[in-house]
Amino acid sequence: MLTFGTLAFLQPLFLAALLALPILWLLLRAVPPAPKRERFPGVRILIGLDDRERTPQRTPWWLLLLRLIATAFLIFAFADPVLNPKPRLGGSGPLLVVMDGGWASGSDWADRREAALDFIDQAAAADRPVSFQRLSDPTPAPEQFSFQTADAAGRVVAALDPLPWAPDHTRLDAAIEAAESLDAIYLHDGLDHPGATDLADRLAAKGPLRMIGPAETALALAPPRIEGGDMTISVLRAETGDVLSARLAAFGAAQDGGERRIAFADAELAADTLTGDALIELPLELRNAVARIAIAGQPHAGAVQLFDDRWKRRSVALVSGERGRGEQPLLEGLTYLRAALAPHASYQEAALEDALELNVDVIILADIGRIDVSAETALLDWVESGGLLIRFAGPQLAAAVAEQSRLGRLAGAPQMTPDPLLPTTLRGGGRALGGALSWGAPQGLRSFPQDSPFADLAAPTEVTVSRQVLAEPGPELSERIWASLADGTPLVTAAPVGDGRIALFHVTASPAWSSLPLSGLFVEMMGRLVAAAPALAGGEAARAESVETWRPERVLDGYGRLEAVGDDAAPVDGATLANGVAPGIAPGVYSPATEDVGGASLAVNLITSETILAPRAAPPAGVFVETLTGTSETPLKPWLLTAAMALLLLDILAALFVAGRLRRSVASLVVGVILAAGVISDAPPAFAQSSTETTEDADLFAVDPAEKRAALETVLGFVTTGDPRVDRISEAGLLGLSATLNQRTAIEPGEPAAVDIEADELALFAILYWPITATQPELSDTAVRRMNAFMRSGGLLIIDTRDTHETFGSAEGPNARNLRRLVGRLDLPPLEQTPPDHVLTRSFYLIDALPGRWYGGPVWVEAAPQGGEDGQTVVNANDGVSPVIIGGHDWAGAWALDEQGAPLFPMGRGGERQREIAYRFGVNAAMYAFTGNYKSDQVHLPALLERLGN
């Protein structure tokens, strides 16, 4: 082998043929180009002519050069050149191949495996037995080396992957002891592990040793730290060296169940430092969604930090004593608590008895009045052991306090026994401020006291309190106040109990008593409170021990990929897991194996805050040290042969050209094609890898422009049916109605939007027009759910069967079946035919029919509530506005205008007057949807009667 730098010739003898090139030069010079043959009848005349120039013309120099280069390429090709030649194996006898195979080998595993396979192949060629050992194997250590054929070992190695834990360098001690002499190759990861130096010494003592280390050791990612609300995470390296910039990416769960990238951060490692910090700045909500942070371009388990939910979020149990839950969410404290807690904590709603079982950090009791004795004891125990109990006042608490104080008075006790679950004694009955019968106005907030956790929050002026429960004045009251009203009465009081704390909001969690829950302050206050809660959970180790057995849920493989583990994975003992990652215990997310324990999962990470990376000590003298090049051996022979072939082809063309046989254009075309083919085959086939990343980033905050428009301006929507003709009519109809609304009313809708109820966001629309067709497929569950939500949240759905003109008498139209098919699963209210005095007939115009192109068919709306005048007892959802209007009058057909503003369709029997009425109905419907039923108020009735009378 002849080596020049990274180039080597395996058959250098062939190079001697280069000496023959000058001879070739002389030979080639003498041979003229082949003559062109020309058919020519005049040849008989030529015969006998004296040709004065019979000497052969010389081959052009460039043609000669071309041929020489082609020949040289051939000679070089047969000399078998290779780029980056592999190390050749020396020696004889059994060969021991040892690999670390731990997490730090993940980055360049392919190269390592390639290198190992290369040696094994060479051993196979030399017919040497091979024993392959991987130090990270979780299997029991071998007593002695068993040698097998190189082919068998090669098959084993080819299928190997790195393992996500550190290699065990004492694994081979016994076997090395037992061996007499060893010819060993050791592919290590360049990091110092316990016993690493020993292993090299032992191997070197037994015979020739070749140690192959990586060009660069692996980087590792230390656990993140939360400092001042920001997340800092360090990148570790083993050796100082150049300035290094590592890009970190934080991943979180995407909505579709996959992963999405949440943030990037760059860690800069200065030339002389081993660690570099990256600041991951994220809004709290996103930070809490982080499931994994990894170093980009470092595919191994040490470059990944996993997060479990316990790590970042307090868990909260919500207990509500409010009545009538779920009916009117906006009037419930739970709604506001959920919204306020969502950014800060994970919460579960539970009954009081169950809340203690949930193993949470914080329990919030919203308007819980009476607590029975056993629950009270248990709660108190829990608080004393470090829990945070947050209570909200409310009618029930006030009633309970009043009851207690009445009982106390009855019992004649001079002093009320303080409720142990309240931070301060409350007075019986609350006070109402700013009511119809009180002089005082609702109170604002006083700025927060210094020792309160809210101290640095600004008290906004718009927060007012109209009702509260009052504390009994007492000596310790002032120091227990965390927030107070302008008049000094407490708003939030808190008292330490044991290791824990009890806090009380003197108002409700709903906006009934104060506007506090509506303000951003509430969210921040809840955040402070929750953050102030001492984390009941200890470190990973303590948590791991607290559960008897863990079941791996998703574990990292040797390449740092988080893989789901099947149900059959072996459970791990809590005590074992507490010791961290070890051979056989992969880093990953573990969940308790038994269901009864509070279900928080546990992230076990390879790199802990104690981990320090160190470079491997220098190997003992006499060891052959190599660096893993990472570049594989590239044989150049095929390339040279190809090039020679191409040159020879070119030579043919050139010879033709010289002989005048080839027209210039054809020649350049052919040469161009050859060159282009060369360029294409040389082009690196790696475009696909980088492009995906950018698209991922882009869709994080992408907003559909149509949705943006619908959100920014008032837009009438129509449900696309899949029938393009019907959809066009719907669009034209709504366009006409929008124009009418613009002209005549304060509603100024933009261009109507097509709405795909399967995919689009419906909350952006107040009115949806839905023509019924036979072709529209049935709604999916999602669409049904969206439609129900749309109607429940105040949307108006106008369903048009467009078939009144095809009905006779009271028979149903042909589309009635399709109507049932499509909307049958919707949560429609009870319907009635529009009564003559329905709000729809007078919300803007006074009309007595609701015609479209056709009229006379029934138009159905939600039946009026049966409760009659007693509006208090009936939940009047959505202001009594019917969520749906169902008819068959083809309203869109009547409204439809073309681009010039001319009607698209002729009207039915009613003529243009009916079109006007149809527009008026449309205006009324829009008014109805946007303004509700205020026109039905009694106030307007006399005026309406008067105008009707006229």
Next chain:
Amino acid sequence: MAEVAANPVTLRRDAEALSATLPPLLAQAERLASTVVLGAHGRRRAGMGETFWQYRPATPGDAASSIDWRRSARSDQLYVRQTEWEAAQTVWLWCDRCASMSYKSRAAQTDKRDRAAVLATALAILLSRGGERLAALGTDAARPAIGESQMTRIAAAFSEPEDDDFGAPPAFEAVRGGRAVFVSDFFGDEQAILAGVNAAASQGVDGLLLQVVDPAEETFPFDGRIVFESMRGLLNYETDRAKALREDYIKALSARRDRLADAARRAGWRFSVHRTSDAPTPALLWLSQGISQPRNG
């Protein structure tokens, strides 16, 4: 004018188109006395024919059946009724259809064989309309004949290529006073050509030589190292610099023409050159006039 006459039908059609531009051609009869064949031309002397020529007094030896009794009854003398001697001229056509004639350079509209065949056939049509007897030498129609069927045979014959590299006019048995038209590139063996012409001339045939050449054969637009081959590849000539040969070639070509023209003149024939890049009508005109004009002297 059609580019290619590939088959008898199109060849005939193209030739008809070409000959339609000329008035019917009547061959000039010079040798009335020595020909006996009846034809459409009055020979302006008594002989066999249908047109009345003269009455002459019967002489002893006249057959009784030849006496015109009606004329004799008006006088005391016996008269014999003589008719004008009507005889057709015979034209032998030779159109070279050998491989050398298939040459076509880029400057030419058509190859030489097509052009030659069209010209020859057009001439044949004109002659046929004039009632001449025609023969196509070297073909199936080599026996002189009159009429449409002969025309068709000639046209068919002229559209069939021959395999030989170069052609030479074949020898034929001629009738004195006939005419011959040779259309060729005359690039074949010079001796054979001259022999053909002389053979015909020596039989008392008067004739025309039309040399059809490709423009490339006159200008010799070649350069570089070239092996020139005859169309069948039997002859070849290699040169390293064709351009240097050009002047010599042109000189040799004109010398050859001079020799041909000289030989033609000596035999009382005429010689002309037609290039395939030119329009064919002048050549046909030359041919038709040459046929109808009396022989020099």
